[in-house]
Amino acid sequence: MGAPLPLDYREHRYLLTGVLRCGRPVAGGGVCNVPLRTKKTKDGKRHIYFCPGQDVGGCGGVARRGDLVDFAISELVLGQMELAQYTDVDDAPLWTREEELTDVEEQLEELTRQWRARNISNNLYFRNAADLESDIARLRAEKNKIMGRAERQRASMVTDIKEIRRRWYLPEAEGGLPLSRKRAHVREMLHAVIVHPAGKGRATFNPDLLEPVWME
Known part of the structure; x- marks a missing residue:
């Protein structure tokens, strides 16, 4: 009849023990909801x-080919992980001072035009230009730092899920994910599957x- 599931679900021989539940309707409404057990086919394959x-x-x-x-x-599960990855990418750090940088750059351009037209003195130009150039350099450095961090975060997320998918179906001897880790990913995403x-x-x-019952 197959081995019953332990109460703490620490059965690591199969991916979905402790996750699958019977969805056969029962008298009075609802479904059976008993955790499914496992057994080998007669040929053991x-x-x-x-x-x-x-x-x-x-x-x-209820019975299904495992x-x-x-x-x-x-x-x-992999599809939901990929979807969550792209949602997380959208939450990567953003730089919100682009308008401020543009404004300072335009101030410097206008100041330079006025100086070249000889409408302002050298003393006034170079004193103000130095402050504006300092602000521009600071804002650009901040922008590069934040956007670089965001890009690295995006790249890391994409790499992680691609690597998980690549290793999911490989045998452990060939670098595949251990069953315990795959079960952990399943448990992170699903309450149960009916x-x-x-x-x-x-x-x-x-x-x-x-019928997957997803974590919220």
Whole structure:
């Protein structure tokens, strides 16, 4: 019948133990909601997520191929992580003094035009130009610092999620993410996944029958 889930969900043999719950409707409304267990197929090549029988608290009405469920939910989680990454990129530090810099640069240009037209003295020009040039240099340095930091932050975020996706499906021996880390990413994104019945017989796998319950 498959091993029952431990109460603390520290089952690390499969990606979604402790996350998947039975979505078969029950009398009186609602769904079964029992955590799915796992078992191997007869040939030992695949695992199956299934709801246990009534004698152990389930309904026995839901079962899915584990590899297909793992892939479908992995893609949902990676997609949400990518979406969150681009949202975070939008929150990168912004420089908000562009208008002030433009104003000071225009003041210096106007002062220079007046000096070249001999409308102001050398003494007045160089005294005021030095202050304006100092302000421009300070504002430009601040702009470069903040925008450089923002660009590095964006690049880091993009690199991180690309690296996570690249390593997600690799075997650990080839540099793939450990199962514990993948489970941690899943747990950060999802409260649970409700697995709804697929009907009688050998129905084609339908990822739409997997209902993610996202963290808010």
